[in-house]
Every structure is written in structure tokens, then in C-alpha cells.
Amino acid sequence: MEADLLVVGAGIFGLSTAYHYLRENPGKSVLIVDRMGDVGQGATAKSAAAFRADLFTSATNRLLAGTSVDFFLHVQEEGYDLGIMKVGYLVLRSRDQFERIAEVAVMLERAGAVRIYRREELKEKLQINYEFPGDEEAELLNIKEVDYGIFGYKCGYMDADKLAYYYRDRIREMGGDFQFNTKVERILVEPEIKLGIPREPRAWQKVKFSGLETNRGIMRAKNLVIAAGGWTHLLLDPIGIDCLSKPKKRQIFTVRPRTEEQRALLNTTGFNEEGVLPFTILPTEHYIRADKRDGTIWLALSDEMRPFSTDDEPEESFYYDNIYPIIVKYFPQLEGARIDNMWAGLYMINSVDHNPVVFRRSNMVVATGDSGSGIMKGDAIGRIAAALIQGRREAELFGGERIPADRLEVVGRSLEPESFVF
Amino acid sequence: MEADLLVVGAGIFGLSTAYHYLRENPGKSVLIVDRMGDVGQGATAKSAAAFRADLFTSATNRLLAGTSVDFFLHVQEEGYDLGIMKVGYLVLRSRDQFERIAEVAVMLERAGAVRIYRREELKEKLQINYEFPGDEEAELLNIKEVDYGIFGYKCGYMDADKLAYYYRDRIREMGGDFQFNTKVERILVEPEIKLGIPREPRAWQKVKFSGLETNRGIMRAKNLVIAAGGWTHLLLDPIGIDCLSKPKKRQIFTVRPRTEEQRALLNTTGFNEEGVLPFTILPTEHYIRADKRDGTIWLALSDEMRPFSTDDEPEESFYYDNIYPIIVKYFPQLEGARIDNMWAGLYMINSVDHNPVVFRRSNMVVATGDSGSGIMKGDAIGRIAAALIQGRREAELFGGERIPADRLEVVGRSLEPESFVF
Numbered sequence: 001m002e003a004d005l006l007v008v009g010a011g012i013f014g015l016s017t018a019y020h021y022l023r024e025n026p027g028k029s030v031l032i033v034d035r036m037g038d039v040g041q042g043a044t045a046k047s048a049a050a051f052r053a054d055l056f057t058s059a060t061n062r063l064l065a066g067t068s069v070d071f072f073l074h075v076q077e078e079g080y081d082l083g084i085m086k087v088g089y090l091v092l093r094s095r096d097q098f099e100r101i102a103e104v105a106v107m108l109e110r111a112g113a114v115r116i117y118r119r120e121e122l123k124e125k126l127q128i129n130y131e132f133p134g135d136e137e138a139e140l141l142n143i144k145e146v147d148y149g150i151f152g153y154k155c156g157y158m159d160a161d162k163l164a165y166y167y168r169d170r171i172r173e174m175g176g177d178f179q180f181n182t183k184v185e186r187i188l189v190e191p192e193i194k195l196g197i198p199r200e201p202r203a204w205q206k207v208k209f210s211g212l213e214t215n216r217g218i219m220r221a222k223n224l225v226i227a228a229g230g231w232t233h234l235l236l237d238p239i240g241i242d243c244l245s246k247p248k249k250r251q252i253f254t255v256r257p258r259t260e261e262q263r264a265l266l267n268t269t270g271f272n273e274e275g276v277l278p279f280t281i282l283p284t285e286h287y288i289r290a291d292k293r294d295g296t297i298w299l300a301l302s303d304e305m306r307p308f309s310t311d312d313e314p315e316e317s318f319y320y321d322n323i324y325p326i327i328v329k330y331f332p333q334l335e336g337a338r339i340d341n342m343w344a345g346l347y348m349i350n351s352v353d354h355n356p357v358v359f360r361r362s363n364m365v366v367a368t369g370d371s372g373s374g375i376m377k378g379d380a381i382g383r384i385a386a387a388l389i390q391g392r393r394e395a396e397l398f399g400g401e402r403i404p405a406d407r408l409e410v411v412g413r414s415l416e417p418e419s420f421v422f
Numbered sequence: 423m424e425a426d427l428l429v430v431g432a433g434i435f436g437l438s439t440a441y442h443y444l445r446e447n448p449g450k451s452v453l454i455v456d457r458m459g460d461v462g463q464g465a466t467a468k469s470a471a472a473f474r475a476d477l478f479t480s481a482t483n484r485l486l487a488g489t490s491v492d493f494f495l496h497v498q499e500e501g502y503d504l505g506i507m508k509v510g511y512l513v514l515r516s517r518d519q520f521e522r523i524a525e526v527a528v529m530l531e532r533a534g535a536v537r538i539y540r541r542e543e544l545k546e547k548l549q550i551n552y553e554f555p556g557d558e559e560a561e562l563l564n565i566k567e568v569d570y571g572i573f574g575y576k577c578g579y580m581d582a583d584k585l586a587y588y589y590r591d592r593i594r595e596m597g598g599d600f601q602f603n604t605k606v607e608r609i610l611v612e613p614e615i616k617l618g619i620p621r622e623p624r625a626w627q628k629v630k631f632s633g634l635e636t637n638r639g640i641m642r643a644k645n646l647v648i649a650a651g652g653w654t655h656l657l658l659d660p661i662g663i664d665c666l667s668k669p670k671k672r673q674i675f676t677v678r679p680r681t682e683e684q685r686a687l688l689n690t691t692g693f694n695e696e697g698v699l700p701f702t703i704l705p706t707e708h709y710i711r712a713d714k715r716d717g718t719i720w721l722a723l724s725d726e727m728r729p730f731s732t733d734d735e736p737e738e739s740f741y742y743d744n745i746y747p748i749i750v751k752y753f754p755q756l757e758g759a760r761i762d763n764m765w766a767g768l769y770m771i772n773s774v775d776h777n778p779v780v781f782r783r784s785n786m787v788v789a790t791g792d793s794g795s796g797i798m799k800g801d802a803i804g805r806i807a808a809a810l811i812q813g814r815r816e817a818e819l820f821g822g823e824r825i826p827a828d829r830l831e832v833v834g835r836s837l838e839p840e841s842f843v844f
Contacts, residue, residue, distance in 0.1 A: 140617070142626050189727060195562070203725035203744040204564050204706065237730040242668055242773035246659070284626065303625035305611065308659040322625040351664035352774065352835045413774050417834035 003031045005389065006212060006221030008184050008235065010034035011044040012160070012375045013367040014227035015167035016382025021389055022174040030176040031221070033214065035183045040164025043229045043371060046312075046345025048252060048289055048298060049163075050279045051376035052089050053154035054113035057104045058416040060355050060407060061373065063397065068379035069154060071398035072163065080166050083159025085291070088271055088278035089152040091422070092122075094144040097283055101419055105150050117149035125270035126277075128330045135329075143329050144283035151271065157279055157289055160375055183215045187224065187235055187364070209239075209364040223389050224364040230310060230346025232368040244357050244410045245369030246308040250347040253319045254296045256340045261333035266292045281422045284326050296340065299323050302347070302372070302422070314344040347371035354418035356381055358408040360388040372421065384408065425453045427811065428634060428643030430606050430657065432456035433466040434582070434797045435789040436649035437589035438804025443811055444596040452598040453643070455636065457605045462586025465651045465793060468734075468767025470674060470711055470720060471585075472701045473798035474511045475576035476535035479526045480838040482777050482829060483795065485819065490801035491576060493820035494585065502588050505581025507713070510693055510700035511574040513844070514544075516566040519705055523841055527572050539571035547692040548699075550752045557751075565751050566705035573693065579701055579711055582797055605637045609646065609657055609786070631661075631786040645811050646786040652732060652768025654790040666779050666832045667791030668730040672769040675741045676718045678762045683755035688714045703844045706748050718762065721745050724769070724794070724844070736766040769793035776840035778803055780830040782810040794843065806830065 005021055007014045010032050018030050036042060053069040056062045076082045098105070108114040119130050130146040132138035168178070191205035201207045211220035226232055230247030257263040268277040268290070277290040289298040301323050319339055328334050350357050350369040356377060357369035367385045370377060380397050387395035387405040394402045408415075427443055429436045432454050440452050458464060475491040478484045498504045520527070530536040541552050552568040554560035590600070613627035623629045633642035648654055652669030679685040690699040690712070699712040711720040723745050741761055750756050772779050772791040778799060779791035789807045792799060802819050809817035809827040816824045830837075 140615075142628065193562075199739065199743055201727070203723060203727070203740075204748060206564065207727065237668070240670060240726060240728045240730060242730070244666075244774065246664055248662060301625060304662060305623070305625070305629065306662045308662060308664070317621065318625075321621055326626060351832055352666065410773055412839035414836040414839075417836075 001220070003219070003221040004028040005030045005223045005225065006219055007032040007225040007227060008212065009042070009227035009229060010036070010039040010164070010178065011042050011227060011229050012040065012163065012167070012378035013381050013385070014225060015039060015164060015171065016378045017225050017227060017365070017367060017385040018171050018176055019167050020382045020386035022171060022176050024386060024390070026174065030171070031179060031219070032171070032176065033179045033182040033184060033212070033219070035181065037180050039168040039178070040161055043345040043348070044160050044164055044375060046252070046343050047160060047371070047375060048157065048287065048300065049160035049375055050089070050157045050289065051155060052152050052373070054108055054111070055089055055091065055150070055152040055155060055420050057101065057419040058353065058355055060415055061377070061418055063401065063403065064356065064377040064380040065373060067397040067399050067401060068377050071379040072158065074398070075166060082162045082166060084156065085158070085274060085276070086154070086156040086272070087274050087276050089155035090271065090278040090280045091150040091152070092146045092280065092282055093148045093150065094283045095147040097144070098148040104419070113153060115151045117151060119147050122146065122149045126268060127333070129332060132329065138329050141326055141329065142284070143326065146283060151278065155279065163375065163378070179216070184228070184235060185213045185215065187226070187239055188213060188218070189239055208362050222363065225367065225385060225389065226364065227367045229368065230348045232348065232366065234310070236366065241361055241366070242410060243366055243368050244350045244352065244413070245348045247310055247346040247348045248306040248308055249312050249344050250300070250302060250371070251314045251318055251342060251344040252298055252300045253323060253339050254298050254341040255334070255337040256296060259333070262337070265297065265331070265333060266290045266295065282326070282330055285422065286323060286326055287422060288327070288331070297337070299327055310346060312344045312346050314342040316342065352413065352417070353415040354421050355415045356408050357410060358384050358388065359406070359410050365389050423642070425641070425643040426450040427452045427645045427647065428641055429454040429647040429649060430634065431464070431649035431651060432458070432461040432586070432590070432600065433464050433649060433651050434462065434585065434589070434800035435803050435807070436647060437461060437586060437593065438800045439647050439649060439787070439789060439807040440593050440598055441589050442804045442808035444593060444598050446808060446812070448596065452593070453601060453641070454593070454598065455601045455604040455606060455634070455641070457603065459602050461590040461600070462583055465767040465770070466582050466586055466797060468674070468765050469582060469793070469797060470579065470709065470722065471582035471797055472511070472579045472711065473577060474574050474795070476530055476533070477511055477513065477572070477574040477577060477842050479523065479841040480775065480777055482837055483799070483840055485823065485825065486778065486799040486802040487795060489819040489821050489823060490799050493801040494580065496820070497588060504584045504588060506578065507580070507696060507698070508576070508578040508694070509696050509698050511577035512693065512700040512702045513572040513574070514568045514702065514704050515570045515572065516705045517569040519566070520570040526841070535575060537573045539573060541569050544568065544571045548690060549755070551754060554751065560751050563748055563751065564706070565748065568705060573700065577701065579713070585797065585800070601638070606650070606657060607635045607637065609648070609661055610635060610640070611661055630784050644785065647789065647807060647811065648786065649789045651790065652770045654770065654788065656732070658788065663783055663788070664832060665788055665790050666772045666774065667770045669732055669768040669770045670728040670730055671734050671766050672722070672724060672793070673736045673740055673764060673766040674720055674722045675745060675761050676720050676763040677756070677759040678718060681755070684759070687719065687753070687755060688712045688717060704748070704752055707844065708745060708748055709844060710749070710753070719759070721749055732768060734766045734768050736764040738764065774835065774839070775837040776843050777837045778830050779832060780806050780810065781828070781832050787811050
């Protein structure tokens, strides 16, 4: 039995690709395999599920995220709850940091996508420490002052599970199938014309990717999609295909407010209709998400020197060493906040430009390399991958804008580098 | 004891970097470590040591190779034998293949760098098969006809050992030192300001790369250069730095002419003064180097689906499966040619643009990712890496032309993709 499309990975990229392929090809057989027990249980579930539609320096990223966020808002308006909280992003920057991105920030402000706050304006809305005169510990911790805040409007966070379930249910409605608890061991490479000689395929044979070897046996398909997040390179390296992306562990720690001042953080007014703290990025690149709905505060840091590896165990020491001491400098009201919950996921990134990586080789399409802002571009990535499977030169994004299907290709890549990497 | 510069890797990139650094900084202490017993024993020794000055579609590659080849020719003119055989490159292409690169080929011909031959002209000089009418086996083997030949003048091959020894001896003359048989286990990452707390460096500390842990103990230096060829990523992945390059095994097989016709191949006239076969690339991407000096014919193929891995064992079956059957279709005079010698090395490539990768992070410079055309760009790479170590914005290449020192940087990379990948 051979499926029309076999997708490795039931994260947002794999789901969105299957969804758009089925939408454009009703009746085709689609099978999605994943090593977990349901959709969106890998990096999708471990992410902050934040979204920002315009806060990118790369025009390609703005297009991918903008149209995807529009699609998600449209889905929610249609009555499917994706848990979207359009609370805005608040990127706090020191003077030096701001100057490096001022040009884009001002351009985005003119376009109505962001508002730039100065320190004095921020102080009226947000009770944090903005400067640290005479604080030797702050200096040691390389704490930077807050001079500016860039507030992005079409930004916030959503419920990644709900988005994954939305896709899963639509895919099932269209006849798509899932096989969970399935670990893919390798991609089957076979000659287009089988000769029955030893050591096929030989180097001179044209090959196709005919399926997968899994812990549940061989699966065959006319087309393959590899959207295996931080494990993608482990499938592609053995067949000599470079996906330009490597994974790093990223950890999130949650704390529960225990004092009045801590609870007040969940009810920060003046930025959004919801009256909550926007998704906030500190000058140290720590971020904080204070979700009023479940009363938790999420804290995290993307540490640069983290090894490339598939280790995804959270470490309590990371919170006490690298997050807590810095966070309480800015948010003294979080003094004493202890870990309530923690998890880690694989952050799969391309270091060249921080745009996603989507490309086709023979009958296989790969979609990966955009952790940190992958979910929020998920709809566009699925459309591009679905276009590539069908051999189309362009993909139509939500809202009608078109993009060359090879825009995110590895070979000959030349994309605007992304400077807003949070 | 702390060296001014510690270089990992005594291949051409490491050697050239140390050479130019010492030339520009007489009296500085430079130590080069390598796991082998002498210079140039890794991929340098395993390569075909071919060079082509102009045969690139990337203008950056043309500049890097052109000035480096000029430097090598200059060195040889000064009386140091580098074993240079300026026999030319002959790139044989089918009509389809030629059409894809015709624009660059014609531009290069106008500039006097190449001559484009048509099949009929080639037939007068080179006794091979150009077409395969009715040959079903040739069709099965995906043999392509030869319709064009692009002959590059400032091209040929050299003796990689001699080039490595040249650099080694000059480095020693300038006071540089080598420590061989030294395996680097990891790069030492330390905080710029040591606090004496557990788990340093913390994520908020500024770091420097203070040296190396090796099988012979710790070595410290003010500046580090990582030029470890196909092992570079194994040193950089654990500290979370992406060198954009992955290694594949590349194998070379030599055969000895045993018949008159085979010997005649070594004496192909009409292309060069030496009266030997140019370094020839077939439409199947197999290449052939027939060196009159030692009477050997080198045969190889860069197989695309080769896994990324650090395995570097040659396989006899690769010759009989993938090289011999194709080579004898074009060169029937090689019928019966058996392996005389074989070896394999790691081919470290960046899949994005096939230009070299050279960048600086803190006090460390990385130079890698250009196998296939690395040796022939070695002088320019050393100058760029030496400029980066010294914090300069530009490097001066041989002949005086200047290049931004960050041209080959990973982050924000946007280089002309190379289409002449042989």
C-alpha cells in the first residue's frame, strides 16, 4: 500500500502541509506519522506559542507571519477557539540596542504596525526597574537599562495545542490519517528504475525517496514530507541532504504569583484590551508571558552558547543561574518566585538568516528550521510545502498574495537576515 | 603559558592563516596543533589538489582562487617547487548542461579565461567517446553525450604536500611552532570576568575562547583559529556555533596505464605545453587526472547522496560500482583498468553557495567549508582569517585587491551561489 503523501512529524509544519495538500487535492491519501501519541506534542507543545505579525526585519518573515496570523485570526473568528490572546509584544531595548534596529522600527511605526515608547511613557504603564544606578550586581549580570519599548499590535500568544487539534480534526474530516507512536528510523532511497543488482542505488542511478523505515515497519508513498523539527537533520544527514538547521534546547519555566504585586503583573493595563502584560522581551533577551487565564507567569531565555544537540531535558539550575537573578532586577515584584513547572523543547534554527527552510529534492519536501517563530508562520509554510509537493512554482498565501515556492530553498539562498530574534 | 595565536589544523587553511598572521605580526607566538604527524596530512593530502583560477560562477570564488593561484605561481617562480602543472581544466558538458552555464562560460571566454570547444573541435584532440547511439548500457548508466568542452587556462593541479611544506617551513622561519599528534577534545569557553561561582560561564556572562583541551593537556591562547576541515563542526557544535558546513567522504582511485593506448592518455597533445591530458571533468561529474610525472591516472566521483559523516575509509566497491563502468564508456582505452591505489578524505562543504566559510566570534576565527576548491583559495582564506584575528575590516589579497573581511561570514550570508561544483 502506497500513500499519496506521507508526512513525518505532526507538529505545526507537518500538519499545515497535510492540511493544505488535502484541501487542494481532495480524495488523495495522506498519512502523518509521529513518534508521540498525538499531534503537536514535540517542540510545538514546548514553545511559548507567541506570535508577532510584523515584528521582523526580514520582509519574507513579515509576509509569512503576517498572512499566517491573519489565517489563525480568521479561524478563530469562524468559531474555532485557538486560544489567541492578542495582547501585543513589548520589546524593551537599551539605547544601543534600539539604535541598531531603529530604521526598521520607525518604518514599522509609520506603517502602523508598532508603537515606539520612550522610557518616560513606559514608566506610566509598567512598574519595573528601568535603570540600575550604583547596582554592582546588576553590572556584573550585564543588565542593560530600558530606554525604549517597541510595542507590536498584531502580536500575542495562542494555544499551540488548540491549533494542532484544529489541523488534526480538519485533516481527519478530509480523509487524512495519523499513525502515532511511530518512530522513523530512516528514509528509503531507491532507484527510479530498479535493476536488481547489489548496492542499489548506485551513484549513477536517479533516485526517489520511496518511503520510510519505522519501528512499525516499512511505509511507502508517492511523496514524502519531512517536518520532524529538531530531528530533521538526523533523517537527512544519512542521505547527504543539508537542511541548514541544527537544534538547541530551549527551556521554559513557569511561576505562580503568590503576592499582591505578583498578581498585579497579570493585570497590567494600558497596553491591550485584555488588560494583561504584553508578551515582553527584556534587553537581556529574557522573555515573560503572564497569562491571566491560568494565572501563570512564563519565564525563559534563549541562551546563545547552548550546544547543538537533541537533549531536551529541562534543568532547574538554568532557572536559578540564568533567569531568576536577571528577572528580579527588572521585576523586583518577582522576588522569591520559585519554579512551578518547567519543560524544554528543541529549537531548530538556521544561523544564516533566521527565515524558515523549505525545499524539495526529487519527490521529497523538507520544512524546518524556524523555531522561535515557526508556529506563527505555520500556515504560510504549509502552503509553500504543499505547492512544492505539487511541483508548482508559486504558493498562494492567505489573503491572496503569492510567493515563489523556492524562496526558502537552501541552495543559492539569499534572504534578508532576521535581526528580531527573540 | 599563553600563545598569541593557537591554530587547530595544519591543513592549507590553518597554515596559510598562521603564515599571514606571522608575516603581519613578526615576533608573535604562534602554535599550530594537528592530530596527524606533519602538516597537510588530512583532507589536504587526500584531495586532487587541482586548481582553477577563473572557472567559477561566483565572482567571490573567482577572486579568492584567482589571487591565490597567482600567489602559488609567484612562489613557484621564486624557486620553491610546488609541483604546479598548469595543464588546464577541461569541463566536458552535454548540450543541456552547457546551456545552464552558457552565460558565465561566454563571459569567461570574452575575458580570455576559457576557451569553449564544440564537439567537432574536441574530436581532433581527444580520443574519447562523444556519443553512445544504441548503447543501452550507456543509457542505463545515465551517460550523457559530450557536446561542449570548456577549457580553463589558469588551471591544473599541484602538489598539495609541497604547498603544505612550503607554508610549514616559512612559518618555522618566522618563529611559529607546531605540535603534532595532538587531538583537540574541546574548545575552552571561559567568562571574560571570572567570578569563581559554580557553572561558569553563566548565560549572562561575556565569554572568550581561552584555549583548547587536548590529549596532551590544556593549551591557552589570546586568539584561536579553528581550521579543522571535516572535524570543525565537532568542535563548534558543543559551543553552539554553526559553521554552516558538513563533511562527506570523497574517494580517489588511481590506476596505472598498462597498454599503449592507456599510456597515450598521459600524452594528450594540443591542450597545453606539457602535452598531457588537462584535468578533465566528464558530464557525469567523474573527473580524471593523468599525471605524466608519476605515470598514474586518478579517477574520482563526487557522489551526491553520500551521507554526511566523518567516515573516511575508501571502498573498493565504489570504484567498480560507480566509477569504472562510466569511465570506460567515455574512455574505452581504460578497459580493464584495476585499482592501483585508493584513499579517501573528508569533503567539508556548505550547501548554500559553495563559497568558503570564514568568520569571527569573540577571540576565535573559523575557516572551513570549501572542500573541492579549498586549497586553490588557500592564500586568500589565510589573509582573510588573519585580518579577522586582528579585527581588521578588510583583507588585502595577493596583487593588492581588497575584500571585506566579513564577506564569508555565516550570519546574514548572501553570496553568489557557485554552479561550477566539480
